[in-house]
Amino acid sequence: MFEDILSNAFRRIDGAILCAVIDEEGIPVASYPQENENPEATELILQVLNELKQTINLLRENNFGTTEEISIKTSRYILLIKPLNESYFLVSVLTTDAISGKARYILRVIEDDIKTQL
Numbered sequence: 755m756f757e758d759i760l761s762n763a764f765r766r767i768d769g770a771i772l773c774a775v776i777d778e779e780g781i782p783v784a785s786y787p788q789e790n791e792n793p794e795a796t797e798l799i800l801q802v803l804n805e806l807k808q809t810i811n812l813l814r815e816n817n818f819g820t821t822e823e824i825s826i827k828t829s830r831y832i833l834l835i836k837p838l839n840e841s842y843f844l845v846s847v848l849t850t851d852a853i854s855g856k857a858r859y860i861l862r863v864i865e866d867d868i869k870t871q872l
Contacts, residue, residue, distance in 0.1 A: 756784035759867050763860050769852025771831070772799075775868060778841045780804060799845055802826065802833060810837060823858065836861055838869055 760773045764786045767773070774785035780800040810821045824835040832848040834857055844865060846857055 755871055756868055757786060759864050760784055760786035763846075763864050766860050767846065767848065767852065767857045769849040770846060770857070771849060772845070772847040774799070774845045775838070776803060776843045776845050778807065778843075783842065798831065798833065799847065803835070803843060803845075806835065825854065825858075827854075832857075834858060834861060836865055838865065838872065842872055844868060 756775050760775070764770045764773045772785060772787070775783045776799060777783055780803045782799075806824060813819070813821055821837050824833075824837075826833040826835075827850070830850065832850060832852060832854050834846045834848070834854065836844040838844055844861055846861055848854060848857055
């Protein structure tokens with residue numbers, strides 16, 4: 755369902771390791787590449803999303819507004835997360851030498867296409 759959109763985004767982001775749509779349980783609905791050569795990236799997403807869901811809810815409950823994007827940079831990865839709605843997230847894992855601004859732009863461009871298919 756989302757594979758074409760994710761594969762096109764992945765190819766446009768230099769340094770992309772993974773582009774995925776993840777459900778609220780942390781399970782990938784669709785991802786590119788499908789055979790992830792970096793399984794620790796998927797594990798990282800699962801762990802981070804579980805913690806971030808609580809933070810997103812806390813921000814909303816305290817009138818900070820709707821979370822539009824979350825960015826985490828470590829010494830090994832850049833993780834970009836865009837909540838699509840309360841149940842789904844658009845996620846990209848990048849190498850640290852990737853141009854994260856370009857990745858953010860590409861995720862913003864594909865966000866509406868993905869939302870219409872949810």
